[in-house]
Amino acid sequence: MSATRALIVGPAWVGDMVMAHSLFQLLKARDPDRALDLIAPPATLPLAARMPEIADTIALAIPHGRLALRERLQLGRRLRERHYAQAYILPRSYKSALPAWASGATRRTGYLGEARYGLVNDIRREPAGSKLKTVERFLLLGLEPGEPLPEIPAPRLRADPEAGRRCAERFGIDLTAPLLALCPGAEYGPAKRWPARHFARLARTYHDRGWRVLALGGPRDQEIARAIGTLSEGACANLTGQTTLLEAVDLLALATAVVSNDSGLMHVAASLHKPMAAVFGSSDPRHTPPLDDRAVTVTLGLECSPCFARTCPLGHLRCLEDLTPERVEEALEVTMEAPRATVRIDSQRRPSPPSP
């Protein structure tokens, strides 16, 4: 076992960072004495506070999409004193590899991505014809070339329930009742967002049963959350844009159940082992499924799906418009009632029934 440090260049998307936790666990299990430092943008770096495998964090405070060559190289040079023997570069972009290269890390493992010859000197390739899940692509970086994939260690964020309770109190959320958390946003685009009226019907249904319902998300999710509040006639408290990412993690940890689009918070909720119905529209649940056996994916499986479009190229968004609240409620009820290990995470048209 080595007592060296390794640098990890982490993803810029919340969901990808949660899935990267599988790789962090694998690396730590294989070399417990090695310290893992994580470099990532402010949008995802806070999650490291809930991943005990990470020893130190380094903020990459450069706006999304900017090359900022000089800043990236300067940041890397500042890390030289840490004498990294190894860097793992999870994103595929050219710019993401620059700090790792400038840090002088001896072995820099990543995919070729944007022709990163030289920047990455341990280039990995996905097996020909393989359709790997995102989490599997990350895990391969932690293996030696040709080594078969091990069983995937599920991402498991550590929540802070006390912080969650304080946050709920701040927003006047009654925690004596069952709590349904809705995650109605999806940074990717409208083709991954279940319509507000469907969320609203579900919110009203559970509210009328005595549940508390709240919507979580970032500032860009405020509009749809407001619409849910209006359409549900006040059944859903809107917390979007009013919590930090870590507060959202801690509130999700207190939820009795979650309904989410295919989004970063979906992966957060799965990592917290919450009963969840995850609604998929234009994306593919086989590619980025929630990695937990209490999460059920719900999709209509139309002929045109998955199209991976940000907005519906056919203009009707039937994959989500026709996916009724009743269908999602049915999935949610199954996963709430089923013994834990019996709900398949890759179920599509219907949740798998509990084993007899």
Ligand code: SF4
């Ligand atoms: S083309 Fe089909 S899968 Fe793609 S967004 Fe439109 S309805 Fe959904």
